[in-house]
Each structure stands twice: as C-alpha cells, then as structure tokens.
Amino acid sequence: MGIVRAGVVSATIGTSGVVFAATDRPALDPQGRLHTFCHAIPGRWHVMGVTQAAGLSLRWFRDQFGAGKDDGRDPYDRLSDEAASVPAGSEGLFWAPYLMGERTPHLDPNVRGGIGRSSALHTRAHVIRAIQEGVAFSLKDTFSIFEEMKVPVDKIRLGGGGARSSVWRQIQADVYAHEVELVEAEEGAAYGAAILAAVGARHWNSVDEACDAVVSRRRASRPRADSSKTHAEELFDLSPRLPSAARHQHQRFRAPIRLIL
Numbered sequence: 592m593g594i595v596r597a598g599v600v601s602a603t604i605g606t607s608g609v610v611f612a613a614t615d616r617p618a619l620d621p622q623g624r625l626h627t628f629c630h631a632i633p634g635r636w637h638v639m640g641v642t643q644a645a646g647l648s649l650r651w652f653r654d655q656f657g658a659g660k661d662d663g664r665d666p667y668d669r670l671s672d673e674a675a676s677v678p679a680g681s682e683g684l685f686w687a688p689y690l691m692g693e694r695t696p697h698l699d700p701n702v703r704g705g706i707g708r709s710s711a712l713h714t715r716a717h718v719i720r721a722i723q724e725g726v727a728f729s730l731k732d733t734f735s736i737f738e739e740m741k742v743p744v745d746k747i748r749l750g751g752g753g754a755r756s757s758v759w760r761q762i763q764a765d766v767y768a769h770e771v772e773l774v775e776a777e778e779g780a781a782y783g784a785a786i787l788a789a790v791g792a793r794h795w796n797s798v799d800e801a802c803d804a805v806v807s808r809r810r811a812s813r814p815r816a817d818s819s820k821t822h823a824e825e826l827f828d829l830s831p832r833l834p835s836a837a838r839h840q841h842q843r844f845r846a847p848i849r850l851i852l
C-alpha cells in the first residue's frame with residue numbers, strides 16, 4: 592500500500608482493523624495505546640493502532656442473523672446494500688465493536704461489545720449500518736491518538752475486505768472527515784513483500800523508488816459534510832463512554848471459569 596513516508600497512512604478492515612503510519616522518528620505513546628516498531632526501511636519506524644473485532648463484528652452478525660435472501664452475490668455485498676438504505680448515524684443506533692476485548696485505545700481484555708441507544712424504530716438494516724459505523728469510529732480512535740502524538744495524516748489508504756464495500760468506504764471517509772483512497776493492488780501484505788523482494792533483487796534502488804513506481808491510486812471517496820457533521824454530533828461524543836459501561840456490565844455478570852479435568 593506504499594506506507595513508507597510520514598503522512599501516508601493505511602486503514603485496513605479484515606477480521607481485525609489496523610491503522611498504520613510510517614514515521615521518520617520513533618513516535619511513542621506513553622499510555623501504550625499504540626504499537627511502535629522498526630519499519631522495513633532502515634532508519635524509519637511505524638506506529639499502529641488495532642481494533643480487535645472490525646470485520647469480525649460484521650461476520651458475527653452474518654453468522655448469527657444471516658445475510659438476507661441469497662441472490663447469488665457475496666453475502667457481504669447484500670449486507671452493505673441493507674446498510675445503504677439507512678441514513679448516516681443509523682438514526683442514533685450505536686455499535687461498540689468490543690467482541691474480543693480491545694487494544695486501541697482501551698487495553699482491556701474484559702471490555703465487551705454492545706448496541707446502544709436502540710429504539711422501536713430501528714430495523715435489521717440499522718444494526719448492520721451501526722456495526723459498520725462503530726468499527727469506523729473505533730479506528731478513528733487511532734487517528735485521534737496520532738493527532739495527540741503529532742503523527743501527520745495527509746493521505747488515508749483503505750485496504751482489507753472492508754474496503755471492497757463502497758458503503759463502508761464512504762462511512763470511513765465521513766467518520767474520519769478525510770478523503771480516503773484505494774490503491775490498485777488489493778493484497779497489501781503480499782504485495783508489500785513482493786516489493787521488498789524486488790528491491791532486494793536490485794530491480795529498484797530503494798523501497799521509496801519501488802513504491803513510487805508501482806503503487807497507484809484506483810479511486811477515492813470524499814467525506815460528505817452533512818454526514819461528517821452527523822457522526823461528529825450524534826456518535827463520537829458517545830463512544831468514549833461505552834467502554835466503561837460495557838466493562839461495568841461485564842464485571843457485574845461474569846462468572847468464574849472452572850476447568851473440569
């Protein structure tokens with residue numbers, strides 16, 4: 592995906608979700624909410640945040656409640672079509688994607704996911720869209736920490752299965768309030784390994800040169816001002832309170848685990 596220079600950031604939604612940035616200095620979060628490692632390029636580093644159950648949230652819904660009538664298309668395409676019928680903000684419904692505890696920013700294995708602010712007007716389609724929006728808001732937590740740490744964000748490149756959905760791409764643009772883009776190569780990790788191998792085989796003199804030559808933008812989604820405003824007003828103010836509420840409920844009702852040998 593060409594994340595080799597400061598300012599270019601990737602946001603991928605697979606089973607988990609990862610926001611990944613390259614830096615020219617070791618950027619460290621004192622609270623440990625992000626991971627900082629050496630980059631593949633000597634003298635550079637990368638910093639990243641992780642949502643444990645990003646695409647997993649939508650897969651959980653699919654497995655438990657189905658993907659609607661089978662019309663021969665991919666089940667996730669059908670789910671995204673349902674989500675597209677609901678306005679931005681899911682009319683107040685909110686999803687906290689903490690199905691496996693959470694890493695960024697909460698560092699808590701006991702926090703749990705849930706649906707908030709539900710009402711009788713909400714439908715199955717609202718829940719699907721709320722899941723997609725909730726995952727995007729969880730990834731936005733990493734962007735907020737980047738801002739605290741002065742990690743620049745000039746371009747956001749999307750990847751993973753979540754990026755195949757035009758609905759989910761637009762949701763991310765609206766939630767991040769930033770243009771997002773797709774690159775031509777879908778398989779980020781394998782493509783990156785091939786680029787490094789090509790540099791090692793002297794096809795290019797540097798990783799920077801290789802990325803400039805082969806990484807190209809396919810399409811972009813721009814944030815819609817009205818949708819970004821809706822997300823900022825109705826959802827983002829609520830999201831910091833959900834982990835503590837979910838943790839409280841988990842501590843109230845969890846039972847000790849006994850192993851029977």
